[in-house]
Amino acid sequence: MNEIMRSTVGRTLSQGIRDGRRDLLSYRPVELKTGISANAEGSAHVKIGTTEVFVGVKLAVERPYPDTPNKGMLAVNTELLPLSSPEFETGPPAILAIELSRVVDRGIRESGYLDMDKLNITPGEESWSIFIDICTLNSDGNLFDAAALGALVALRDAKFPKREGKKLNYKEHKGKLPLKEMPISVTVLKIGSHLLVDPDREEEEVYDARLTVAVLPDGNLCALQKGGDAPLSFDDIERMVSIAQDKSKELRKLVESVR
Amino acid sequence: MEQGSFDNRGPRRFGGPRGPRRFGGPRRDGPGYGGPRRDGPRYGGPRDGPRDGPREERQEYPEERPQEQPEELPPEGPPENAAPPLVKEREVVVPGQELCIGLDYLPSSGTYRLNDKILASLYGLVQFRGRLVSIIPLSGRYHPVQGDVVVGKVSDILISGWRLEINSAYSAVLGIVNTVGYIRKGEDLTRYFKIGDYIVTKIINVTSQNLIDVTMKGPGLRKLTGGRIVTVVPSKVPRLIGKGGSMVDEIQKATQCEIVVGQNGAVWLQGQPESELLAVEVIRKIQAESHLSGLSQRVTDYLKERGATPAPEVTP
Amino acid sequence: MSYKTRVDGRALDQTRDIEAKAGVIGRADGSAYFKIGNTVAYAAVYGPRNLHPRFMQDPTKGILRCHYNMMPFSGSGDRVRPGPSRRSKEISLVMEKALLPVLSLGDFPNAVVDVFVEFPQTDAGSRCAGISAASIALADAGLAMKDLVPAVSVGRVEDKILVDLNYAEESYEGEVADIPMAMIPNTGEITLLQMDGKVSKEMLLDALRMGKDALLRIHKVQQEALKAKYRGGGDE
Structure with missing residues (x-):
C-alpha cells in the first residue's frame, strides 16, 4: 500500500475536507447529457468531476431465452478503454470491467426498471434485446456510479428502431422504452473509520471497503455489492445504506431533469 | 520510411542541449527545493x-x-538585416509551423530547418535568443538528465x-x-x-x-514520509520554482508547507491538511497559467485571496 | 449517369463541418477530439513509455502503435462487437504508417508511443478523422514532429470527383470510389493512400489534387485547435 497516499487521504478526511474543497458526503459536479451518438438508439455522456463515461444503447430483435419466452433481453457490457487511463490495457475484459457490468446489470434488472414483459414481441419467437455498452473516456475515480447513471440516462433517451418486416430500420425511431421505477446506485467507501461517496483516484487507491447500493424511489434497496479487502460491521452497513438512501435523492432529481 | 530521423539534427536528443538557453528558470544543478531551511526532524535522515x-x-x-544564470548569448533580438520572424516571442506555436525565414537564424531545441525556413517541431512557446530559435515545450514526459534531482x-x-x-x-x-x-x-x-x-x-x-x-x-x-504528491508537467517545473526559487519560496511561506520539487514534475509537500490543499491548488494554477505573463503577481494575489498567511519579507 | 447534387447539398470540394479540440482526456499525455460531419473521433496518446513484452522492443528507436476502435454503439445498423477485428487491425496499421514519417522516435529506444482512437459515432471517413485527431494528440503529448498530418477521403460518385464522402455517398448505387489520403503539408508528401472502387488514372490524380486543398484547410483547423488550448485566461 502506498504509504504517502494513505496518510494523506487519512489526514485530509479527518479534517472533513477533500481535494476540490468538498466534504465527505459530496459528489464532484455531476453533468449528464444525452444524444452523443446518433447511431445508438439511446446514449449518454456522464461527467462526475474529471471522470467521464459514454453509454450507448443498441436494440435488436432476437429469439427469447427458452426459459423466459415472454420476456425481452438485457445485456450490459463495459469497455475499460485504454484511451481513458494508463492502467487500462487492450485485450479481453478485465475483472473490474466484468464486475462493473454485472453491478449495473443487477441494479436495472432487479429493480424491474426495464419492463421485460413489454419487450416481448411474439412469445417464444421474437423479443427486443437491449445492449447497454459502457465506454470509459477518462477514468478518474468512481466509475461505478458514473456507469450506473449513464445506463439510466441512455435508457431514458432510447427509442425503438422501426420494424420493417423481419428487418429493423435503424434510421427511423419511434417510441420510448417501457421504463418503470428507477434504481439509483450510490457507492459508499470506507477508508479507515471514514465513510465517503464519490471517491477520486487517490481515495480509490487506498480504500478499505466499498458498498454499492441501488435505491428505489421509496427508499427500498434492490441491489448491493460489497467490494474491497476489509470486512464491514453491521454498524458500517447501516450507516452506508443511510448515506446511499440520502444521496440517491439528489442523483434521482438530476437524472429526472435530463430531457 | 526510416523512423526517427530528421535532417539537421545534432547528435543530442530532440529536446536539444540542456544549456543555459533553457527556460528562464534556475540551473538544474541544485538539490531541488528543500523547503525553508529550518533544522528539525522533518529534514534529512530517518527518525525511527x-x-x-x-x-x-x-x-x-x-x-x-x-x-x-546570466545569458551567455548575445542580447535578445534578431540579427541585423535579418527578415523579421513570422511569430512573436513567447507565442504558442505548433509542430510544422514556420517561425522565420533566412539563414540569419539558427535552429535550436524544438525546431528544425527546412530549406531556408526554420519550423517548429514541438508544441510550445517560441524563444528567440540572438540568432537562435527554440521552443519551450508545454507538455511531454520528463527527459532524464544527469545531475537532476527527481x-x-x-x-x-x-x-x-x-x-x-x-x-x-x-x-x-x-x-x-x-x-x-x-x-x-x-x-x-x-x-x-x-x-x-x-x-x-x-x-x-x-x-x-x-x-x-x-x-x-x-x-x-x-x-x-507523510505529506502528499502532486505532479506537474516537467517543462513547467522552472516556472513553479521561479527565479532563484522565488515562486516555491513564496508558496512555502504562505502555506507553511514544506515543498520538494523534482525536475521530473513530481512535487512533494507537507503541512497542515488545509494548507496542503491550498498549496496543491496554487501549484495547479501555476501549471495551467505558466504560459501567461504576470504569473508571480497572480500567484501572490491568489494566495492572499485564499486567506493564506501573508508572506513575510523575502531576504535574499 | 451523372451525380448532380450531393446528398447533403455540399459543393464537390467542400468537406463536412469540422470541429477540433486539443486536451480533452485528462489522464492521457496528449489528447484530441475531431469531428467531421457525423463522424466523431477521440484520440489519446500515452508515452513514450515502457514496452512489454520485451521481444517487441526496438533497441534503436521507439515504436508507434495505433489502436483504432469503434465503440459498440457507434455504427449505423447492428451493434459492433467489441474487441479487435481484421478491419480495425488493418486500419490501425495504415494509421501508424500515415503518422510515422513526421515523428522522431530515435531518442526513445525500447519504448512505445501508444495512440488510442475511439469513435462514439461514425458516418464514413473514420480512419481519416482518426489520423487527424491522432496528430493533434501527438503534438499535445509534447512529441517532436515535423508537421501535423491532416487526412480526408476523396473519391468519385459517377462522373463527379468530390471530397469527404459520407456514408450515403460511399454506399451510393452506381460507380463509387473512396480514396482516403493523408499528407505532410510542409512537403506535400502523401502518407496514407488507399482506394476501393474504380477510377481512371486521370480521375485519381484530379481527386488527389482536390484532396490536397481540403487537407490544407483541415491542417488549419488542427493548428487552431492546439493554439486555442492556451488562449485566454489559462483556466483550462
Whole structure:
C-alpha cells in the first residue's frame, strides 16, 4: 500500500475536507447529457468531476431465452478503454470491467426498471434485446456510479428502431422504452473509520471497503455489492445504506431533469 | 520510411542541449527545493529505525541556492538585416509551423530547418535568443538528465536495489551501493523502501539506451514520509520554482508547507491538511497559467485571496 | 449517369463541418477530439513509455502503435462487437504508417508511443478523422514532429470527383470510389493512400489534387485547435 497516499487521504478526511474543497458526503459536479451518438438508439455522456463515461444503447430483435419466452433481453457490457487511463490495457475484459457490468446489470434488472414483459414481441419467437455498452473516456475515480447513471440516462433517451418486416430500420425511431421505477446506485467507501461517496483516484487507491447500493424511489434497496479487502460491521452497513438512501435523492432529481 | 530521423539534427536528443538557453528558470544543478531551511526532524535522515531507510547522517540543505544564470548569448533580438520572424516571442506555436525565414537564424531545441525556413517541431512557446530559435515545450514526459534531482516512486524491488518510476519513458534504478549506510547482502530490501514509497534522488548516469542510475548520496536526498504528491508537467517545473526559487519560496511561506520539487514534475509537500490543499491548488494554477505573463503577481494575489498567511519579507 | 447534387447539398470540394479540440482526456499525455460531419473521433496518446513484452522492443528507436476502435454503439445498423477485428487491425496499421514519417522516435529506444482512437459515432471517413485527431494528440503529448498530418477521403460518385464522402455517398448505387489520403503539408508528401472502387488514372490524380486543398484547410483547423488550448485566461 502506498504509504504517502494513505496518510494523506487519512489526514485530509479527518479534517472533513477533500481535494476540490468538498466534504465527505459530496459528489464532484455531476453533468449528464444525452444524444452523443446518433447511431445508438439511446446514449449518454456522464461527467462526475474529471471522470467521464459514454453509454450507448443498441436494440435488436432476437429469439427469447427458452426459459423466459415472454420476456425481452438485457445485456450490459463495459469497455475499460485504454484511451481513458494508463492502467487500462487492450485485450479481453478485465475483472473490474466484468464486475462493473454485472453491478449495473443487477441494479436495472432487479429493480424491474426495464419492463421485460413489454419487450416481448411474439412469445417464444421474437423479443427486443437491449445492449447497454459502457465506454470509459477518462477514468478518474468512481466509475461505478458514473456507469450506473449513464445506463439510466441512455435508457431514458432510447427509442425503438422501426420494424420493417423481419428487418429493423435503424434510421427511423419511434417510441420510448417501457421504463418503470428507477434504481439509483450510490457507492459508499470506507477508508479507515471514514465513510465517503464519490471517491477520486487517490481515495480509490487506498480504500478499505466499498458498498454499492441501488435505491428505489421509496427508499427500498434492490441491489448491493460489497467490494474491497476489509470486512464491514453491521454498524458500517447501516450507516452506508443511510448515506446511499440520502444521496440517491439528489442523483434521482438530476437524472429526472435530463430531457 | 526510416523512423526517427530528421535532417539537421545534432547528435543530442530532440529536446536539444540542456544549456543555459533553457527556460528562464534556475540551473538544474541544485538539490531541488528543500523547503525553508529550518533544522528539525522533518529534514534529512530517518527518525525511527531501519523502517524508514538506510541510516544516514542528517543532511542539511546547502546554503547556496541555484541562481539564475546570466545569458551567455548575445542580447535578445534578431540579427541585423535579418527578415523579421513570422511569430512573436513567447507565442504558442505548433509542430510544422514556420517561425522565420533566412539563414540569419539558427535552429535550436524544438525546431528544425527546412530549406531556408526554420519550423517548429514541438508544441510550445517560441524563444528567440540572438540568432537562435527554440521552443519551450508545454507538455511531454520528463527527459532524464544527469545531475537532476527527481522524486521517484518505488515500483519494484530488484536483487540489489529498487526500481523507481520518474514520469519518464524509462524507469530509474537505485542500487544499494548508492544508498547511504550499509546494507548487508541478501537483506530484505523492503525494510528500507517498499513499493509505493517516494524517494528524493539525484540522477548520476543516463546511458545511450536510457538506463538511468540514481543515488541517495547527497544533500537533501531522502525517503519522503507523510505529506502528499502532486505532479506537474516537467517543462513547467522552472516556472513553479521561479527565479532563484522565488515562486516555491513564496508558496512555502504562505502555506507553511514544506515543498520538494523534482525536475521530473513530481512535487512533494507537507503541512497542515488545509494548507496542503491550498498549496496543491496554487501549484495547479501555476501549471495551467505558466504560459501567461504576470504569473508571480497572480500567484501572490491568489494566495492572499485564499486567506493564506501573508508572506513575510523575502531576504535574499 | 451523372451525380448532380450531393446528398447533403455540399459543393464537390467542400468537406463536412469540422470541429477540433486539443486536451480533452485528462489522464492521457496528449489528447484530441475531431469531428467531421457525423463522424466523431477521440484520440489519446500515452508515452513514450515502457514496452512489454520485451521481444517487441526496438533497441534503436521507439515504436508507434495505433489502436483504432469503434465503440459498440457507434455504427449505423447492428451493434459492433467489441474487441479487435481484421478491419480495425488493418486500419490501425495504415494509421501508424500515415503518422510515422513526421515523428522522431530515435531518442526513445525500447519504448512505445501508444495512440488510442475511439469513435462514439461514425458516418464514413473514420480512419481519416482518426489520423487527424491522432496528430493533434501527438503534438499535445509534447512529441517532436515535423508537421501535423491532416487526412480526408476523396473519391468519385459517377462522373463527379468530390471530397469527404459520407456514408450515403460511399454506399451510393452506381460507380463509387473512396480514396482516403493523408499528407505532410510542409512537403506535400502523401502518407496514407488507399482506394476501393474504380477510377481512371486521370480521375485519381484530379481527386488527389482536390484532396490536397481540403487537407490544407483541415491542417488549419488542427493548428487552431492546439493554439486555442492556451488562449485566454489559462483556466483550462
